[in-house]
Amino acid sequence: MTLVELMPFSVLVPLIAAPLCALLPGRILPWLLALASAIASTVIAALVLPQAIDGPLSYAFGNWPPPIGIEYRVDSANAFVALLVSGLAVLATLWGRKSVNEELDQPQGVFYSLFLLALAGLMGITLTGDAFNVFVFLEISSLSTYALIAHGPDRRALLASFRYLIMGTVGATFFLIGVGFLYIMTGTLNMADLAERLPEVADTRTVHVALAFIIVGMGLKLAMLPLHLWLPNAYTYAPNFISVFIAGTATKVALYVMIRMIYTVFGADYSYAVLPLTAVFLALALAGMFIGAWTAIFQANLKRMLAWSSISQVGYMLLGLALGTVAGLTATFLHLFNHALIKAALFMAVGTVAWRVGSVRIEAFRGLGRQMPWTMTAFALAGLSIIGIPTTAGFISKWYLILAAMDAGQPWLVALIVISSLMAVVYVWRVIEAAWFQSRPADAETVREAPLSLLVPLWLMVGLNFWFGLDTRLPVAGATAAAEALFGPTGVTP
Amino acid sequence: MSPLTVILIPFAGAIAIALAAGQPRLRDTLGWIAAIAFFIGVVQQIGPVLDGAGREQLLWTILPGLDLMLRVEPLGLIFALVASTLWLAATLYAQSYMKAMNYPHLGRFFACYALALGATAGVAFADNLITLFIFYEILTISTYPLVTHSGNADARRGGRIYLGYLLTSSIGLLLVAILWTYFATGTVQFTEGGILAGHVDETWLPLLAGLFFFGIGKAALMPMHRWLPAAMVAPAPVSALLHAVAVVKAGVFTVLKVAVYVFGIDLLAETGSGIWISWFAAFTIIAASLVALTLTDLKARLAYSTVAQLSYVVIGAMVATPLAIIGAVMHLAMHAVAKITLFFGAGAIQVAHNRKTIPELDGLGRVMPWTFGAFTVGTLSIIGLPLFGGMWSKWYLLLGALETHQLVLVAALLLSSLLNILYLLIIPIRAFFAPAAEGVPTEGIHEAPLPQLIAMTVCAAGCIALFFWPDPLFHLAGMLVQ
Numbered sequence: 001m002t003l004v005e006l007m008p009f010s011v012l013v014p015l016i017a018a019p020l021c022a023l024l025p026g027r028i029l030p031w032l033l034a035l036a037s038a039i040a041s042t043v044i045a046a047l048v049l050p051q052a053i054d055g056p057l058s059y060a061f062g063n064w065p066p067p068i069g070i071e072y073r074v075d076s077a078n079a080f081v082a083l084l085v086s087g088l089a090v091l092a093t094l095w096g097r098k099s100v101n102e103e104l105d106q107p108q109g110v111f112y113s114l115f116l117l118a119l120a121g122l123m124g125i126t127l128t129g130d131a132f133n134v135f136v137f138l139e140i141s142s143l144s145t146y147a148l149i150a151h152g153p154d155r156r157a158l159l160a161s162f163r164y165l166i167m168g169t170v171g172a173t174f175f176l177i178g179v180g181f182l183y184i185m186t187g188t189l190n191m192a193d194l195a196e197r198l199p200e201v202a203d204t205r206t207v208h209v210a211l212a213f214i215i216v217g218m219g220l221k222l223a224m225l226p227l228h229l230w231l232p233n234a235y236t237y238a239p240n241f242i243s244v245f246i247a248g249t250a251t252k253v254a255l256y257v258m259i260r261m262i263y264t265v266f267g268a269d270y271s272y273a274v275l276p277l278t279a280v281f282l283a284l285a286l287a288g289m290f291i292g293a294w295t296a297i298f299q300a301n302l303k304r305m306l307a308w309s310s311i312s313q314v315g316y317m318l319l320g321l322a323l324g325t326v327a328g329l330t331a332t333f334l335h336l337f338n339h340a341l342i343k344a345a346l347f348m349a350v351g352t353v354a355w356r357v358g359s360v361r362i363e364a365f366r367g368l369g370r371q372m373p374w375t376m377t378a379f380a381l382a383g384l385s386i387i388g389i390p391t392t393a394g395f396i397s398k399w400y401l402i403l404a405a406m407d408a409g410q411p412w413l414v415a416l417i418v419i420s421s422l423m424a425v426v427y428v429w430r431v432i433e434a435a436w437f438q439s440r441p442a443d444a445e446t447v448r449e450a451p452l453s454l455l456v457p458l459w460l461m462v463g464l465n466f467w468f469g470l471d472t473r474l475p476v477a478g479a480t481a482a483a484e485a486l487f488g489p490t491g492v493t494p
Numbered sequence: 495m496s497p498l499t500v501i502l503i504p505f506a507g508a509i510a511i512a513l514a515a516g517q518p519r520l521r522d523t524l525g526w527i528a529a530i531a532f533f534i535g536v537v538q539q540i541g542p543v544l545d546g547a548g549r550e551q552l553l554w555t556i557l558p559g560l561d562l563m564l565r566v567e568p569l570g571l572i573f574a575l576v577a578s579t580l581w582l583a584a585t586l587y588a589q590s591y592m593k594a595m596n597y598p599h600l601g602r603f604f605a606c607y608a609l610a611l612g613a614t615a616g617v618a619f620a621d622n623l624i625t626l627f628i629f630y631e632i633l634t635i636s637t638y639p640l641v642t643h644s645g646n647a648d649a650r651r652g653g654r655i656y657l658g659y660l661l662t663s664s665i666g667l668l669l670v671a672i673l674w675t676y677f678a679t680g681t682v683q684f685t686e687g688g689i690l691a692g693h694v695d696e697t698w699l700p701l702l703a704g705l706f707f708f709g710i711g712k713a714a715l716m717p718m719h720r721w722l723p724a725a726m727v728a729p730a731p732v733s734a735l736l737h738a739v740a741v742v743k744a745g746v747f748t749v750l751k752v753a754v755y756v757f758g759i760d761l762l763a764e765t766g767s768g769i770w771i772s773w774f775a776a777f778t779i780i781a782a783s784l785v786a787l788t789l790t791d792l793k794a795r796l797a798y799s800t801v802a803q804l805s806y807v808v809i810g811a812m813v814a815t816p817l818a819i820i821g822a823v824m825h826l827a828m829h830a831v832a833k834i835t836l837f838f839g840a841g842a843i844q845v846a847h848n849r850k851t852i853p854e855l856d857g858l859g860r861v862m863p864w865t866f867g868a869f870t871v872g873t874l875s876i877i878g879l880p881l882f883g884g885m886w887s888k889w890y891l892l893l894g895a896l897e898t899h900q901l902v903l904v905a906a907l908l909l910s911s912l913l914n915i916l917y918l919l920i921i922p923i924r925a926f927f928a929p930a931a932e933g934v935p936t937e938g939i940h941e942a943p944l945p946q947l948i949a950m951t952v953c954a955a956g957c958i959a960l961f962f963w964p965d966p967l968f969h970l971a972g973m974l975v976q
Binding site: 387389390391396399402403406411414418422425429433436437439469470472476 | 554556557560624627628631647650651653654658661662665666669670673677
């Protein structure tokens with residue numbers, strides 16, 4: 001079996017494992033199967049990445065040659081995102097067992113089956129080269145995610161899930177309308193083929209509208225302000241394991257699709273000329289950065305705080321995209337990668353506390369620094385990364401973002417990036433303040449440190465934040481290759 | 495030994511000490527081994543630096559243009575020598591003090607103590623702003639458990655102010671200044687003659703200077719000084735070695751390093767972009783001295799005295815003539831030796847008589863002649879009288895300020911000496927000559943344990959020795975401005 005033939009299995013393994021998983025009894029077996037599938041996915045994705053950096057790999061499903069059949073087309077950009085998604089799934093699953101056991105007192109076959117479907121969906125969106133296929137996988141991942149969120153222990157999870165369902169469906173439908181318009185105009189759904197045929201019909205209203213629909217649709221899925229309303233509740237009330245997983249992956253994949261459509265299908269020159277994307281993205285990015293961080297400062301529920309922080313961090317990614325340069329896009333991909341590491345670590349830390357203390361409200365963290373030193377230290381270190389202190393992954397993102405802003409001749413953006421980072425200091429500090437500088441309330445029970453099965457994955461995640469803050473070769477090479485692949489070898493600036 | 499090895503010695507020592515936490519004897523021995531090995535390592539760096547070829551070491555490249563890099567140059571060497579020498583004295587003192595005061599968790603304490611020294615060495619040997627920044631932050635964080643060591647509400651409040659001031663100033667201002675420097679010049683490397691000249695417009699330089707020098711919160715320039723008095727909740731050996739030597743000197747050391755190797759003294763002197771900072775420093779000197787006058791808690795008074803003395807170095811760095819720089823560098827060493835003596839004294843008084851406020855010390859000098867003798871020597875050196883090392887640094891700082899006709903600064907320096915007499919010298923004077931305070935024995939000698947006396951005496955002797963043999967220090971400081 002060649003690598004090209006192996007490649008689709010990073011989607012197929014979780015997809016095939018999902019129904020099997022639903023049949024498995026008890027708790028351990030479904031978890032083991034989910035973990036094994038995620039690992040298999042990751043291994044394949046890791047094998048594919050170096051090859052994809054050399055040149056795109058193409059696999060035709062059922063031997064129907066593209067553009068007739070469905071093509072999986074993998075270049076640096078999606079190979080990079082695929083490795084991130086699957087790798088994060090492994091770490092989240094490792095961490096998740098204890099947490100899921102706490103929140104779900106029932107056989108977990110269905111739960112892990114849904115998780116595998118969500119993973120398969122996200123991997124499928126990332127790897128496929130077919131616009132309609134993106135929609136199909138988008139729905140697979142979204143539907144399973146709605147169900148997963150509804151598993152949350154709080155009854156409000158149902159409402160959160162329902163809201164996400166409405167908004168998510170609107171988003172997916174918009175995307176589908178956009179793809180439909182493209183199909184009407186060109187008669188093809190294959191992305192590479194679309195890219196070839198679109199120039200002929202580029203100046204029609206239909207294609208303009210298609211682009212707008214696709215951007216708004218994906219904007220909903222990636223929680224671009226002001227389309228973010230579903231996100232805080234969804235992250236807050238989902239089971240902690242799911243918060244860790246979707247915070248690191250779901251919005252990232254949606255962003256990837258948006259970038260792919262803008263750059264590969266429509267072409268950057270065209271997209272940025274037809275729609276005022278620079279201005280729109282810039283305004284929404286800045287609004288997201290500041291409103292997200294500002295709102296995060298005032299949240300009493302720490303999962304909600306992290307959710308708002310995510311909205312702020314999505315702003316950074318959009319900012320890189322708004323610049324419309326190779327450097328900007330590199331910064332976007334880097335932050336996409338680094339933020340996944342940071343946010344997963346933070347959600348794991350908060351989830352670990354929730355597992356032990358049973359609450360994620362800031363009052364519950366008072367005085368915890370002494371009772372759960374390892375967990376809280378992990379939170380503080382991941383906090384350094386989200387602020388962007390040197391030696392952390394977060395610093396590398398900000399560094400490239402600032403570099404891109406300077407490069408694009410917009411030094412005033414640097415000041416805004418710095419100010420919004422300082423707002424991150426405030427919301428991280430609130431937690432540190434509660435954990436170390438306030439005493440444990442007298443009526444609170446004394447808790448012990450969390451068990452190793454939660455601490456080890458958590459610290460692994462924190463370790464990765466520092467690892468990729470020092471050894472930047474993989475993310476920087478991956479992000480650079482991704483940006484260059486999207487811009488084309490010449491790297492033309494629109 | 496390579497610079498990295500020198501830095502790693504205290505870090506390795508910290509791990510070993512933490513592992514040996516349960517065995518006091520082994521733990522103390524390891525403490526000594528680390529301190530001595532560190533001292534030897536630093537001393538070995540002297541030769542190459544004098545030959546003009548301080549050792550260089552590239553540790554790791556984070557990104558192109560963003561290296562973790564070490565280099566031993568004269569300024570860093572002086573700082574490392576001061577810290578490593580005084581660590582020996584502090585080891586002797588601290589082991590005795592912590593046991594005498596029955597502090598718990600000594601394994602954690604001595605491990606963090608060693609960590610802080612490793613971070614200090616990292617600051618001293620850093621060859622670019624990023625490397626320095628990283629060690630600077632490690633120093634902040636590793637000293638936090640020491641500040642809050644006693645764990646009570648007071649300690650927590652102090653620790654909060656400590657961490658709050660140092661972290662926010664460094665992240666909010668210093669890191670921004672570093673980024674600005676990189677994006678303006680394309681490098682963060684410490685370079686002889688500075689890197690900013692010709693890259694940053696003259697109108698912006700004062701702002702950049704402000705970001706740098708207020709961002710270096712450890713230099714305690716007002717209004718960034720509040721963390722230092724707050725840190726006095728720590729046990730005396732921490733106040734002595736860390737908050738009179740390692741941490742605060744890491745602050746003024748960074749100020750000097752930025753002034754000499756980032757701005758370049760020519761640029762600072764020509765554009766005068768640091769002059770407005772030196773006025774803040776002059777204000778800090780006078781204001782901190784006045785505050786010290788009103789305080790009755792001995793350690794708090796010493797802390798405000800430190801705040802004032804640190805600004806001497808800042809003034810030297812901002813005036814930026816060769817003489818002023820030499821004065822500033824020498825003051826870094828002179829003040830360290832004198833102030834550690836005073837803090838050792840304050841700790842010894844606590845151990846022997848459990849007294850903390852100054853009125854309680856009346857007449858105590860007759861019972862603790864040795865302690866108050868050393869205390870007097872330290873005080874006189876801080877005032878800057880002949881026969882004591884502190885004279886030299888003050889002398890050169892004054893010359894530098896006179897040279898540039900900064901009469902405000904000259905006045906501040908002179909006035910500060912007078913105020914020193916009022917708020918520092920008065921302490922031993924009252925201890926020796928005032929009628930005994932309530933509960934102070936009128937006869938007999940009751941001193942702190944011998945190791946503490948030895949440590950104090952050695953440091954006091956150092957103050958005097960530095961008056962007679964300032965040449966090595968002067969020579970090294972001179973290498974900076976050639």
